[in-house]
Amino acid sequence: MIANNGRRLAFHVTPGHSPTLVLDAGGGEDSSYWDALVPQLSKATGSQIITYDRAGLGASDEVQGPWDPRAAAADLQAGLRELGVTRNAVLVSHSQAGEVATYFARANPGVLSGAVLVDANLPQFFTDSQIERLIALTAPQIEELKKQPATKANRQLIATADNFGPTHQAYHLLAWPDSVPVTAIVAEKTPFDGSPEDAQHWRDAATAFVAAGPGRTLVTAEESSHDVPKDKPALVIAEVERMAATVK
Template sequence: MTAKILRSAEGRSTVIAVGVAAALTGVLAGCGQSGTSTASRPAASTPAKATTRVASTAGSGTDSTLHMITNQGHKLAFHVTPGHLPAIVLDAGGGLDSSYWKKIVPALAKKTGAEIITYDRAGMGASDEVPGPWKVQNAVSDLEAGLTNLGATHDVILVSHSEAGEIATYFTRRHPDQIAGAVLVDASLPQFSTDTEIARVAAATQAQVTAIQALKPKSVTKADRQLLAVAADFVADQRAYHKMTWPAGVPATVIVSSQTPFPTSAPDAQAWRTAQAQFAKAAPNRQLVTAAHSSHDIPLDRPDIVEAQIEAMVKTTG
């Protein structure tokens, strides 16, 4: 599951765990998106419309270009920092946008020389909001459309934080030949979404969901709407995610924070660490790295570790 920090209109932050849909509220602070149900959106194979290119203003990279890509009727903002292929794709957690990586992108581009791609998921940053429950399949469709449009169709290094771990899992299962390797940064993993943790997260977020629903429309923020979208089908989505497995042929490095998304809940923190370790031990081409002195926001607290592991993955996958 994934946790994330969603800030309400009143400025409060709540740490919570989230599973498949990644992130109902919390630390994963960066894992919520809104999306329509799979029944209401066309299949992911529907071609994305042509890209509109404009100067980037999101701060995801000083030399990046903003590409507005249309998928299933809504526009998505993809930021591309030029470099050689294969590309490195950075996906922030729930409730976060491409600017989350603004300090890492320039350093990573300089060290690797690779093309760097960041993007705003539906409802975040410069991307359009899409009404309805959050569905990982819709998020995967959006990422597919963006990478296909940008020509990042093989040997991609996928870097996923928090809720984005769920998207990475489904995307990589769907396109194992497109992903050369992944760096999962305190990411939502299937092993965490047990019935026990799903119930605990759902219960922990209910009060916040109720409070948001009671707000006047003008007071509801993007992050609030993302939380409501994820909460809508959270239990069923997380149970489905728990059954997912990562493709054995795709190497992955798991970076777990020392605090985890649950710094005030020992049982949940231990469940998070256990899930990360179980994932890493499931195949010989995976490794577990602990980011000492770090909150769930490892990319902000320990960018050196994230950059080093990405560089290592680039060299390993060659």
């Protein structure tokens, strides 16, 4: 348990060598999302592996207010510093954790030797028109969640909906640092398998992200849903292994 800004956060460490692999799950998910992948990654790379529960999830303390990816990135920074990870880290971020990864990479480029963004939220996706579509698309789901018994996962998703527009308008303006190599894995089916327009915008955003700077690679997870780590674990392992092998 690591303290930051008055809250305790749960970090889980699998021993190994450098580079350290840091796995960050998507919205509403805690570190257990990676349980099946951690031993496979450990065997494939021999690396130290860190998973953690973001504030409000798993064994970590909850926080009040809307989702704040900058605060989440600061929590991750505090945890890694406490664990002695100050360089040669490879960040593996799924879905909503792409926002944490972007803020973290911008604030701590020297800590990261690379990143693998797994069907992750990328700044290019969140145009004003797309934000409006997402708010309208998710409003019924959020209202239904508010009626259900409260859980950490539900509260996290509701917190994401709160202040969604301004949070993601600000995120849209961010650029990934050119000094950090990154592989973007995009799911063929995307999170919007039932909405061709949104799915195409998601794929286009990944293409634009990779074209926006050096050292970027785009990989398509064919026939995969948004849950690429569970649908195509071998692909994720291969791309993480490839990125880890580049670390001097």
